[in-house]
Amino acid sequence: AAQLAKNAEMDAYLSQLRSLLKEEPCVIKEKLAQLPPPPDTVPGIAPGGRSGEPLQIPSDVTPQSTPVTPQKAPVRPGSMAQLLEQSTVLVLARQPQGLSMGSGFFISRHHVLSNAHVVGNASQAFIINKATGGVLQATVRHRSTAGGQDFALLELSTDVAITPLEFAPGVERTQRVSAWGFPGAVTNDDPKFMALLQGNDSAVPEVVYTEGVVSVILERTPPLVVHTATVSQGNSGGPLVNEQGQVVGINTFIKLDDASYRQSSIAIEGSSITAYLREIGIGFSQAAATPAAAQAQDGKADGQKGVRP
Structure with a gap:
Protein backbone atom coordinates (compact mmCIF):
# COMPACT_ATOMS: atom_id res chain seq x y z
CA ALA A 1 0.00 0.00 0.00
CA THR A 41 14.50 11.50 -5.59
CA VAL A 42 17.78 9.59 -5.81
CA PRO A 43 19.64 10.03 -2.47
CA GLY A 44 22.29 12.73 -2.70
CA ILE A 45 21.05 14.18 -6.00
CA ALA A 46 18.55 16.99 -6.28
CA PRO A 47 16.44 17.58 -9.42
CA GLY A 48 17.85 19.83 -12.12
CA GLY A 49 16.29 22.77 -13.97
CA ARG A 50 14.48 22.82 -17.29
CA SER A 51 13.96 19.82 -19.54
CA GLY A 52 17.34 18.68 -20.79
CA GLU A 53 19.19 20.58 -18.05
CA PRO A 54 21.69 18.58 -16.00
CA LEU A 55 21.06 17.06 -12.60
CA GLN A 56 22.24 18.98 -9.54
CA ILE A 57 24.87 17.45 -7.24
CA PRO A 58 25.17 18.47 -3.58
CA SER A 59 27.64 21.23 -2.71
CA ASP A 60 29.64 19.02 -0.38
CA VAL A 61 31.00 17.08 -3.38
CA THR A 62 34.31 18.70 -4.34
CA PRO A 63 36.25 17.05 -7.19
CA GLN A 64 40.01 17.14 -6.81
CA SER A 65 41.74 19.08 -9.59
CA THR A 66 44.48 17.05 -11.27
CA PRO A 67 47.25 19.14 -12.90
CA VAL A 68 47.45 18.81 -16.65
CA THR A 69 50.91 18.34 -18.10
CA PRO A 70 51.75 19.13 -21.74
CA GLN A 71 51.30 16.11 -23.99
CA LYS A 72 52.52 15.14 -27.43
CA ALA A 73 49.91 15.17 -30.18
CA PRO A 74 47.96 11.91 -29.82
CA VAL A 75 47.47 9.31 -32.51
CA ARG A 76 43.97 9.62 -33.94
CA PRO A 77 41.71 6.89 -32.49
CA GLY A 78 41.10 3.98 -34.81
CA SER A 79 37.31 3.90 -34.52
CA MET A 80 34.50 6.40 -34.17
CA ALA A 81 33.62 4.96 -30.75
CA GLN A 82 37.18 5.51 -29.50
CA LEU A 83 37.18 9.03 -30.94
CA LEU A 84 33.95 9.99 -29.16
CA GLU A 85 34.91 8.28 -25.89
CA GLN A 86 38.08 10.36 -25.56
CA SER A 87 36.57 13.65 -26.78
CA THR A 88 33.25 13.64 -24.84
CA VAL A 89 33.52 14.73 -21.19
CA LEU A 90 31.44 14.88 -18.05
CA VAL A 91 31.12 18.53 -16.94
CA LEU A 92 30.58 19.61 -13.32
CA ALA A 93 30.18 23.26 -12.32
CA ARG A 94 29.62 24.90 -8.93
CA GLN A 95 26.18 26.49 -8.53
CA PRO A 96 24.60 28.19 -5.49
CA GLN A 97 22.66 24.96 -4.83
CA GLY A 98 25.61 22.62 -5.44
CA LEU A 99 27.31 21.27 -8.58
CA SER A 100 25.47 20.99 -11.88
CA MET A 101 26.13 18.01 -14.15
CA GLY A 102 26.15 17.87 -17.94
CA SER A 103 28.26 16.91 -20.93
CA GLY A 104 30.72 18.63 -23.22
CA PHE A 105 33.21 17.86 -26.00
CA PHE A 106 36.71 18.92 -27.02
CA ILE A 107 36.87 21.30 -30.00
CA SER A 108 40.63 21.76 -29.53
CA ARG A 109 43.19 20.17 -27.23
CA HIS A 110 42.51 22.81 -24.54
CA HIS A 111 38.95 23.94 -25.29
CA VAL A 112 35.69 22.18 -24.38
CA LEU A 113 32.26 23.26 -25.60
CA SER A 114 29.13 22.75 -23.50
CA ASN A 115 25.74 24.39 -22.89
CA ALA A 116 25.59 27.67 -20.98
CA HIS A 117 22.85 26.23 -18.77
CA VAL A 118 25.21 23.42 -17.71
CA VAL A 119 27.74 25.82 -16.16
CA GLY A 120 25.27 28.56 -15.14
CA ASN A 121 27.11 31.55 -13.67
CA ALA A 122 30.13 29.52 -12.54
CA SER A 123 33.58 30.85 -13.43
CA GLN A 124 35.22 27.42 -13.09
CA ALA A 125 34.16 23.93 -14.13
CA PHE A 126 35.52 20.40 -13.77
CA ILE A 127 35.76 17.89 -16.61
CA ILE A 128 36.58 14.19 -16.69
CA ASN A 129 36.68 11.23 -19.04
CA LYS A 130 38.98 8.25 -19.53
CA ALA A 131 41.42 10.25 -21.65
CA THR A 132 41.94 13.08 -19.14
CA GLY A 133 43.38 10.75 -16.49
CA GLY A 134 41.37 12.39 -13.70
CA VAL A 135 39.26 15.44 -12.88
CA LEU A 136 40.63 18.57 -14.57
CA GLN A 137 39.76 22.16 -13.73
CA ALA A 138 38.75 24.49 -16.55
CA THR A 139 37.92 28.19 -16.73
CA VAL A 140 34.55 29.21 -18.18
CA ARG A 141 36.07 31.55 -20.75
CA HIS A 142 32.87 32.61 -22.48
CA ARG A 143 29.15 31.87 -22.52
CA SER A 144 26.22 33.03 -24.65
CA THR A 145 22.47 32.81 -24.24
CA ALA A 146 21.67 35.62 -26.67
CA GLY A 147 19.34 35.01 -29.60
CA GLY A 148 18.47 31.46 -28.60
CA GLN A 149 22.10 30.40 -28.17
CA ASP A 150 23.08 28.11 -25.30
CA PHE A 151 26.87 27.86 -25.49
CA ALA A 152 29.70 27.84 -22.97
CA LEU A 153 33.40 27.67 -23.80
CA LEU A 154 35.65 26.01 -21.21
CA GLU A 155 39.41 26.49 -21.37
CA LEU A 156 42.13 24.31 -19.84
CA SER A 157 45.47 25.77 -18.81
CA THR A 158 47.36 23.54 -21.27
CA ASP A 159 46.82 20.90 -23.91
CA VAL A 160 45.40 17.44 -23.22
CA ALA A 161 46.40 14.36 -25.24
CA ILE A 162 43.11 13.95 -27.11
CA THR A 163 41.93 14.29 -30.70
CA PRO A 164 39.33 17.10 -30.85
CA LEU A 165 36.11 16.61 -32.77
CA GLU A 166 35.68 18.35 -36.09
CA PHE A 167 32.49 19.90 -37.37
CA ALA A 168 30.52 18.45 -40.27
CA PRO A 169 30.05 20.61 -43.37
CA GLY A 170 26.28 20.25 -43.00
CA VAL A 171 23.33 18.16 -41.83
CA GLU A 172 20.21 16.97 -43.59
CA ARG A 173 16.91 15.21 -42.90
CA THR A 174 17.04 11.36 -42.59
CA GLN A 175 20.79 11.47 -41.87
CA ARG A 176 21.89 8.92 -39.29
CA VAL A 177 23.24 10.52 -36.12
CA SER A 178 24.34 9.52 -32.64
CA ALA A 179 24.31 11.33 -29.30
CA TRP A 180 27.18 10.97 -26.80
CA GLY A 181 27.22 12.11 -23.20
CA PHE A 182 26.40 11.34 -19.58
CA PRO A 183 22.59 11.07 -19.26
CA GLY A 184 21.44 10.86 -15.67
CA ALA A 185 19.03 8.06 -16.58
CA VAL A 186 22.07 5.80 -17.13
CA THR A 187 24.95 7.53 -15.34
CA ASN A 188 23.12 7.50 -11.98
CA ASP A 189 23.39 3.69 -12.04
CA ASP A 190 27.10 3.70 -12.94
CA PRO A 191 29.15 2.57 -9.88
CA LYS A 192 32.05 4.73 -11.08
CA PHE A 193 29.84 7.81 -11.01
CA MET A 194 28.79 7.04 -7.44
CA ALA A 195 32.46 6.58 -6.51
CA LEU A 196 33.22 9.97 -8.08
CA LEU A 197 30.50 11.57 -5.97
CA GLN A 198 32.06 10.02 -2.88
CA GLY A 199 35.41 11.69 -3.58
CA ASN A 200 37.28 9.25 -5.82
CA ASP A 201 38.47 11.69 -8.51
CA SER A 202 39.99 8.88 -10.60
CA ALA A 203 36.64 7.11 -11.02
CA VAL A 204 35.42 7.78 -14.56
CA PRO A 205 31.78 7.14 -15.53
CA GLU A 206 31.14 5.50 -18.88
CA VAL A 207 30.11 7.77 -21.76
CA VAL A 208 26.72 6.72 -23.17
CA TYR A 209 25.89 6.28 -26.87
CA THR A 210 22.45 6.38 -28.50
CA GLU A 211 21.61 6.54 -32.18
CA GLY A 212 18.81 7.78 -34.40
CA VAL A 213 18.07 9.88 -37.46
CA VAL A 214 17.45 13.55 -38.15
CA SER A 215 13.68 14.07 -38.25
CA VAL A 216 13.64 17.72 -39.31
CA ILE A 217 15.74 20.87 -39.19
CA LEU A 218 13.66 23.71 -37.78
CA GLU A 219 14.39 27.04 -39.45
CA ARG A 220 14.59 29.04 -36.25
CA THR A 221 17.22 31.32 -34.75
CA PRO A 222 19.39 29.40 -34.19
CA PRO A 223 18.32 26.43 -36.37
CA LEU A 224 17.42 23.33 -34.37
CA VAL A 225 18.07 19.69 -35.30
CA VAL A 226 15.21 17.43 -34.16
CA HIS A 227 16.40 13.82 -34.01
CA THR A 228 15.42 10.42 -32.62
CA ALA A 229 18.58 9.52 -30.63
CA THR A 230 17.45 9.24 -27.01
CA VAL A 231 18.82 11.89 -24.66
CA SER A 232 17.95 12.82 -21.09
CA GLN A 233 19.11 15.09 -18.27
CA GLY A 234 22.90 15.10 -18.31
CA ASN A 235 23.18 14.89 -22.11
CA SER A 236 23.03 18.69 -22.29
CA GLY A 237 26.19 20.03 -23.92
CA GLY A 238 27.14 16.70 -25.48
CA PRO A 239 27.82 16.25 -29.20
CA LEU A 240 25.39 15.05 -31.84
CA VAL A 241 27.52 13.52 -34.60
CA ASN A 242 27.11 11.95 -38.03
CA GLU A 243 28.38 8.50 -39.06
CA GLN A 244 31.89 9.90 -39.53
CA GLY A 245 32.00 11.23 -35.95
CA GLN A 246 31.71 14.84 -37.12
CA VAL A 247 29.66 17.27 -35.02
CA VAL A 248 26.31 18.28 -36.52
CA GLY A 249 24.90 19.81 -33.33
CA ILE A 250 25.03 20.18 -29.56
CA ASN A 251 22.28 18.39 -27.60
CA THR A 252 20.42 21.02 -25.58
CA PHE A 253 16.89 19.99 -24.58
CA ILE A 254 14.01 17.57 -25.12
CA LYS A 255 10.28 17.82 -25.64
CA LEU A 256 7.67 15.18 -24.84
CA ASP A 257 4.29 14.90 -26.52
CA ASP A 258 1.85 14.19 -23.68
CA ALA A 259 -0.67 12.51 -25.97
CA SER A 260 1.69 10.01 -27.62
CA TYR A 261 4.49 9.97 -24.99
CA ARG A 262 6.89 10.51 -27.87
CA GLN A 263 10.11 12.32 -27.07
CA SER A 264 11.81 14.75 -29.43
CA SER A 265 15.52 15.25 -28.85
CA ILE A 266 16.70 18.69 -29.91
CA ALA A 267 20.19 19.96 -30.71
CA ILE A 268 21.39 23.40 -31.79
CA GLU A 269 22.76 23.02 -35.30
CA GLY A 270 26.51 22.92 -35.91
CA SER A 271 26.60 25.97 -38.17
CA SER A 272 25.42 28.11 -35.24
CA ILE A 273 28.22 26.69 -33.08
CA THR A 274 30.93 27.47 -35.63
CA ALA A 275 29.53 30.98 -36.13
CA TYR A 276 29.73 31.50 -32.36
CA LEU A 277 33.31 30.22 -32.22
CA ARG A 278 34.34 32.53 -35.06
CA GLU A 279 32.69 35.45 -33.26
CA ILE A 280 34.72 34.91 -30.10
CA GLY A 281 37.92 34.08 -31.98
CA ILE A 282 38.29 30.39 -31.12
CA GLY A 283 39.79 28.02 -33.69
CA PHE A 284 38.16 24.72 -34.64
CA SER A 285 38.38 22.04 -37.32
CA GLN A 286 35.73 21.57 -39.99
CA ALA A 287 35.52 18.70 -42.45
CA ALA A 288 35.54 19.51 -46.14
CA ALA A 289 32.24 19.15 -47.96
CA THR A 290 31.93 16.11 -50.21
CA PRO A 291 31.14 16.72 -53.89
CA ALA A 292 27.58 15.47 -53.31
CA ALA A 293 27.09 17.81 -50.35
CA ALA A 294 28.54 20.74 -52.28
CA GLN A 295 26.18 20.01 -55.16
CA ALA A 296 23.24 19.86 -52.75
CA GLN A 297 24.20 23.24 -51.30
CA ASP A 298 24.39 24.68 -54.82
CA GLY A 299 20.96 23.25 -55.49
CA LYS A 300 19.60 24.91 -52.37
CA ALA A 301 20.89 28.25 -53.62
CA ASP A 302 18.75 27.68 -56.70
CA GLY A 303 15.66 27.20 -54.56
CA GLN A 304 15.94 23.43 -54.11
CA LYS A 305 16.25 21.45 -50.91
CA GLY A 306 19.82 20.62 -49.92
CA VAL A 307 22.33 20.23 -47.14
CA ARG A 308 22.36 23.09 -44.68
CA PRO A 309 25.66 25.01 -44.47
Whole structure:
Protein backbone atom coordinates (compact mmCIF):
# COMPACT_ATOMS: atom_id res chain seq x y z
CA ALA A 1 0.00 0.00 0.00
CA ALA A 2 2.86 2.36 0.84
CA GLN A 3 4.55 1.62 -2.47
CA LEU A 4 1.30 2.19 -4.38
CA ALA A 5 0.93 5.56 -2.67
CA LYS A 6 4.49 6.51 -3.66
CA ASN A 7 3.80 5.43 -7.24
CA ALA A 8 0.70 7.60 -7.35
CA GLU A 9 2.69 10.60 -6.07
CA MET A 10 5.35 10.04 -8.70
CA ASP A 11 2.76 9.68 -11.48
CA ALA A 12 1.22 13.00 -10.45
CA TYR A 13 4.62 14.68 -10.44
CA LEU A 14 5.52 13.26 -13.87
CA SER A 15 2.19 14.50 -15.20
CA GLN A 16 3.14 18.04 -14.14
CA LEU A 17 6.52 17.69 -15.86
CA ARG A 18 4.94 16.45 -19.09
CA SER A 19 2.63 19.44 -19.10
CA LEU A 20 5.63 21.73 -18.71
CA LEU A 21 7.40 20.15 -21.68
CA LYS A 22 4.75 21.64 -23.98
CA GLU A 23 5.87 25.14 -23.00
CA GLU A 24 8.71 27.22 -24.39
CA PRO A 25 12.09 26.74 -22.63
CA CYS A 26 11.97 30.10 -20.83
CA VAL A 27 8.49 29.29 -19.47
CA ILE A 28 9.63 25.80 -18.44
CA LYS A 29 12.55 27.24 -16.48
CA GLU A 30 10.30 29.67 -14.60
CA LYS A 31 7.53 27.19 -13.77
CA LEU A 32 9.86 24.32 -12.90
CA ALA A 33 11.42 26.41 -10.14
CA GLN A 34 7.96 26.69 -8.58
CA LEU A 35 7.36 22.92 -8.43
CA PRO A 36 7.91 21.05 -5.15
CA PRO A 37 10.71 18.45 -5.04
CA PRO A 38 9.82 15.08 -6.61
CA PRO A 39 8.47 12.56 -4.08
CA ASP A 40 11.23 9.96 -4.46
CA THR A 41 14.50 11.50 -5.59
CA VAL A 42 17.78 9.59 -5.81
CA PRO A 43 19.64 10.03 -2.47
CA GLY A 44 22.29 12.73 -2.70
CA ILE A 45 21.05 14.18 -6.00
CA ALA A 46 18.55 16.99 -6.28
CA PRO A 47 16.44 17.58 -9.42
CA GLY A 48 17.85 19.83 -12.12
CA GLY A 49 16.29 22.77 -13.97
CA ARG A 50 14.48 22.82 -17.29
CA SER A 51 13.96 19.82 -19.54
CA GLY A 52 17.34 18.68 -20.79
CA GLU A 53 19.19 20.58 -18.05
CA PRO A 54 21.69 18.58 -16.00
CA LEU A 55 21.06 17.06 -12.60
CA GLN A 56 22.24 18.98 -9.54
CA ILE A 57 24.87 17.45 -7.24
CA PRO A 58 25.17 18.47 -3.58
CA SER A 59 27.64 21.23 -2.71
CA ASP A 60 29.64 19.02 -0.38
CA VAL A 61 31.00 17.08 -3.38
CA THR A 62 34.31 18.70 -4.34
CA PRO A 63 36.25 17.05 -7.19
CA GLN A 64 40.01 17.14 -6.81
CA SER A 65 41.74 19.08 -9.59
CA THR A 66 44.48 17.05 -11.27
CA PRO A 67 47.25 19.14 -12.90
CA VAL A 68 47.45 18.81 -16.65
CA THR A 69 50.91 18.34 -18.10
CA PRO A 70 51.75 19.13 -21.74
CA GLN A 71 51.30 16.11 -23.99
CA LYS A 72 52.52 15.14 -27.43
CA ALA A 73 49.91 15.17 -30.18
CA PRO A 74 47.96 11.91 -29.82
CA VAL A 75 47.47 9.31 -32.51
CA ARG A 76 43.97 9.62 -33.94
CA PRO A 77 41.71 6.89 -32.49
CA GLY A 78 41.10 3.98 -34.81
CA SER A 79 37.31 3.90 -34.52
CA MET A 80 34.50 6.40 -34.17
CA ALA A 81 33.62 4.96 -30.75
CA GLN A 82 37.18 5.51 -29.50
CA LEU A 83 37.18 9.03 -30.94
CA LEU A 84 33.95 9.99 -29.16
CA GLU A 85 34.91 8.28 -25.89
CA GLN A 86 38.08 10.36 -25.56
CA SER A 87 36.57 13.65 -26.78
CA THR A 88 33.25 13.64 -24.84
CA VAL A 89 33.52 14.73 -21.19
CA LEU A 90 31.44 14.88 -18.05
CA VAL A 91 31.12 18.53 -16.94
CA LEU A 92 30.58 19.61 -13.32
CA ALA A 93 30.18 23.26 -12.32
CA ARG A 94 29.62 24.90 -8.93
CA GLN A 95 26.18 26.49 -8.53
CA PRO A 96 24.60 28.19 -5.49
CA GLN A 97 22.66 24.96 -4.83
CA GLY A 98 25.61 22.62 -5.44
CA LEU A 99 27.31 21.27 -8.58
CA SER A 100 25.47 20.99 -11.88
CA MET A 101 26.13 18.01 -14.15
CA GLY A 102 26.15 17.87 -17.94
CA SER A 103 28.26 16.91 -20.93
CA GLY A 104 30.72 18.63 -23.22
CA PHE A 105 33.21 17.86 -26.00
CA PHE A 106 36.71 18.92 -27.02
CA ILE A 107 36.87 21.30 -30.00
CA SER A 108 40.63 21.76 -29.53
CA ARG A 109 43.19 20.17 -27.23
CA HIS A 110 42.51 22.81 -24.54
CA HIS A 111 38.95 23.94 -25.29
CA VAL A 112 35.69 22.18 -24.38
CA LEU A 113 32.26 23.26 -25.60
CA SER A 114 29.13 22.75 -23.50
CA ASN A 115 25.74 24.39 -22.89
CA ALA A 116 25.59 27.67 -20.98
CA HIS A 117 22.85 26.23 -18.77
CA VAL A 118 25.21 23.42 -17.71
CA VAL A 119 27.74 25.82 -16.16
CA GLY A 120 25.27 28.56 -15.14
CA ASN A 121 27.11 31.55 -13.67
CA ALA A 122 30.13 29.52 -12.54
CA SER A 123 33.58 30.85 -13.43
CA GLN A 124 35.22 27.42 -13.09
CA ALA A 125 34.16 23.93 -14.13
CA PHE A 126 35.52 20.40 -13.77
CA ILE A 127 35.76 17.89 -16.61
CA ILE A 128 36.58 14.19 -16.69
CA ASN A 129 36.68 11.23 -19.04
CA LYS A 130 38.98 8.25 -19.53
CA ALA A 131 41.42 10.25 -21.65
CA THR A 132 41.94 13.08 -19.14
CA GLY A 133 43.38 10.75 -16.49
CA GLY A 134 41.37 12.39 -13.70
CA VAL A 135 39.26 15.44 -12.88
CA LEU A 136 40.63 18.57 -14.57
CA GLN A 137 39.76 22.16 -13.73
CA ALA A 138 38.75 24.49 -16.55
CA THR A 139 37.92 28.19 -16.73
CA VAL A 140 34.55 29.21 -18.18
CA ARG A 141 36.07 31.55 -20.75
CA HIS A 142 32.87 32.61 -22.48
CA ARG A 143 29.15 31.87 -22.52
CA SER A 144 26.22 33.03 -24.65
CA THR A 145 22.47 32.81 -24.24
CA ALA A 146 21.67 35.62 -26.67
CA GLY A 147 19.34 35.01 -29.60
CA GLY A 148 18.47 31.46 -28.60
CA GLN A 149 22.10 30.40 -28.17
CA ASP A 150 23.08 28.11 -25.30
CA PHE A 151 26.87 27.86 -25.49
CA ALA A 152 29.70 27.84 -22.97
CA LEU A 153 33.40 27.67 -23.80
CA LEU A 154 35.65 26.01 -21.21
CA GLU A 155 39.41 26.49 -21.37
CA LEU A 156 42.13 24.31 -19.84
CA SER A 157 45.47 25.77 -18.81
CA THR A 158 47.36 23.54 -21.27
CA ASP A 159 46.82 20.90 -23.91
CA VAL A 160 45.40 17.44 -23.22
CA ALA A 161 46.40 14.36 -25.24
CA ILE A 162 43.11 13.95 -27.11
CA THR A 163 41.93 14.29 -30.70
CA PRO A 164 39.33 17.10 -30.85
CA LEU A 165 36.11 16.61 -32.77
CA GLU A 166 35.68 18.35 -36.09
CA PHE A 167 32.49 19.90 -37.37
CA ALA A 168 30.52 18.45 -40.27
CA PRO A 169 30.05 20.61 -43.37
CA GLY A 170 26.28 20.25 -43.00
CA VAL A 171 23.33 18.16 -41.83
CA GLU A 172 20.21 16.97 -43.59
CA ARG A 173 16.91 15.21 -42.90
CA THR A 174 17.04 11.36 -42.59
CA GLN A 175 20.79 11.47 -41.87
CA ARG A 176 21.89 8.92 -39.29
CA VAL A 177 23.24 10.52 -36.12
CA SER A 178 24.34 9.52 -32.64
CA ALA A 179 24.31 11.33 -29.30
CA TRP A 180 27.18 10.97 -26.80
CA GLY A 181 27.22 12.11 -23.20
CA PHE A 182 26.40 11.34 -19.58
CA PRO A 183 22.59 11.07 -19.26
CA GLY A 184 21.44 10.86 -15.67
CA ALA A 185 19.03 8.06 -16.58
CA VAL A 186 22.07 5.80 -17.13
CA THR A 187 24.95 7.53 -15.34
CA ASN A 188 23.12 7.50 -11.98
CA ASP A 189 23.39 3.69 -12.04
CA ASP A 190 27.10 3.70 -12.94
CA PRO A 191 29.15 2.57 -9.88
CA LYS A 192 32.05 4.73 -11.08
CA PHE A 193 29.84 7.81 -11.01
CA MET A 194 28.79 7.04 -7.44
CA ALA A 195 32.46 6.58 -6.51
CA LEU A 196 33.22 9.97 -8.08
CA LEU A 197 30.50 11.57 -5.97
CA GLN A 198 32.06 10.02 -2.88
CA GLY A 199 35.41 11.69 -3.58
CA ASN A 200 37.28 9.25 -5.82
CA ASP A 201 38.47 11.69 -8.51
CA SER A 202 39.99 8.88 -10.60
CA ALA A 203 36.64 7.11 -11.02
CA VAL A 204 35.42 7.78 -14.56
CA PRO A 205 31.78 7.14 -15.53
CA GLU A 206 31.14 5.50 -18.88
CA VAL A 207 30.11 7.77 -21.76
CA VAL A 208 26.72 6.72 -23.17
CA TYR A 209 25.89 6.28 -26.87
CA THR A 210 22.45 6.38 -28.50
CA GLU A 211 21.61 6.54 -32.18
CA GLY A 212 18.81 7.78 -34.40
CA VAL A 213 18.07 9.88 -37.46
CA VAL A 214 17.45 13.55 -38.15
CA SER A 215 13.68 14.07 -38.25
CA VAL A 216 13.64 17.72 -39.31
CA ILE A 217 15.74 20.87 -39.19
CA LEU A 218 13.66 23.71 -37.78
CA GLU A 219 14.39 27.04 -39.45
CA ARG A 220 14.59 29.04 -36.25
CA THR A 221 17.22 31.32 -34.75
CA PRO A 222 19.39 29.40 -34.19
CA PRO A 223 18.32 26.43 -36.37
CA LEU A 224 17.42 23.33 -34.37
CA VAL A 225 18.07 19.69 -35.30
CA VAL A 226 15.21 17.43 -34.16
CA HIS A 227 16.40 13.82 -34.01
CA THR A 228 15.42 10.42 -32.62
CA ALA A 229 18.58 9.52 -30.63
CA THR A 230 17.45 9.24 -27.01
CA VAL A 231 18.82 11.89 -24.66
CA SER A 232 17.95 12.82 -21.09
CA GLN A 233 19.11 15.09 -18.27
CA GLY A 234 22.90 15.10 -18.31
CA ASN A 235 23.18 14.89 -22.11
CA SER A 236 23.03 18.69 -22.29
CA GLY A 237 26.19 20.03 -23.92
CA GLY A 238 27.14 16.70 -25.48
CA PRO A 239 27.82 16.25 -29.20
CA LEU A 240 25.39 15.05 -31.84
CA VAL A 241 27.52 13.52 -34.60
CA ASN A 242 27.11 11.95 -38.03
CA GLU A 243 28.38 8.50 -39.06
CA GLN A 244 31.89 9.90 -39.53
CA GLY A 245 32.00 11.23 -35.95
CA GLN A 246 31.71 14.84 -37.12
CA VAL A 247 29.66 17.27 -35.02
CA VAL A 248 26.31 18.28 -36.52
CA GLY A 249 24.90 19.81 -33.33
CA ILE A 250 25.03 20.18 -29.56
CA ASN A 251 22.28 18.39 -27.60
CA THR A 252 20.42 21.02 -25.58
CA PHE A 253 16.89 19.99 -24.58
CA ILE A 254 14.01 17.57 -25.12
CA LYS A 255 10.28 17.82 -25.64
CA LEU A 256 7.67 15.18 -24.84
CA ASP A 257 4.29 14.90 -26.52
CA ASP A 258 1.85 14.19 -23.68
CA ALA A 259 -0.67 12.51 -25.97
CA SER A 260 1.69 10.01 -27.62
CA TYR A 261 4.49 9.97 -24.99
CA ARG A 262 6.89 10.51 -27.87
CA GLN A 263 10.11 12.32 -27.07
CA SER A 264 11.81 14.75 -29.43
CA SER A 265 15.52 15.25 -28.85
CA ILE A 266 16.70 18.69 -29.91
CA ALA A 267 20.19 19.96 -30.71
CA ILE A 268 21.39 23.40 -31.79
CA GLU A 269 22.76 23.02 -35.30
CA GLY A 270 26.51 22.92 -35.91
CA SER A 271 26.60 25.97 -38.17
CA SER A 272 25.42 28.11 -35.24
CA ILE A 273 28.22 26.69 -33.08
CA THR A 274 30.93 27.47 -35.63
CA ALA A 275 29.53 30.98 -36.13
CA TYR A 276 29.73 31.50 -32.36
CA LEU A 277 33.31 30.22 -32.22
CA ARG A 278 34.34 32.53 -35.06
CA GLU A 279 32.69 35.45 -33.26
CA ILE A 280 34.72 34.91 -30.10
CA GLY A 281 37.92 34.08 -31.98
CA ILE A 282 38.29 30.39 -31.12
CA GLY A 283 39.79 28.02 -33.69
CA PHE A 284 38.16 24.72 -34.64
CA SER A 285 38.38 22.04 -37.32
CA GLN A 286 35.73 21.57 -39.99
CA ALA A 287 35.52 18.70 -42.45
CA ALA A 288 35.54 19.51 -46.14
CA ALA A 289 32.24 19.15 -47.96
CA THR A 290 31.93 16.11 -50.21
CA PRO A 291 31.14 16.72 -53.89
CA ALA A 292 27.58 15.47 -53.31
CA ALA A 293 27.09 17.81 -50.35
CA ALA A 294 28.54 20.74 -52.28
CA GLN A 295 26.18 20.01 -55.16
CA ALA A 296 23.24 19.86 -52.75
CA GLN A 297 24.20 23.24 -51.30
CA ASP A 298 24.39 24.68 -54.82
CA GLY A 299 20.96 23.25 -55.49
CA LYS A 300 19.60 24.91 -52.37
CA ALA A 301 20.89 28.25 -53.62
CA ASP A 302 18.75 27.68 -56.70
CA GLY A 303 15.66 27.20 -54.56
CA GLN A 304 15.94 23.43 -54.11
CA LYS A 305 16.25 21.45 -50.91
CA GLY A 306 19.82 20.62 -49.92
CA VAL A 307 22.33 20.23 -47.14
CA ARG A 308 22.36 23.09 -44.68
CA PRO A 309 25.66 25.01 -44.47
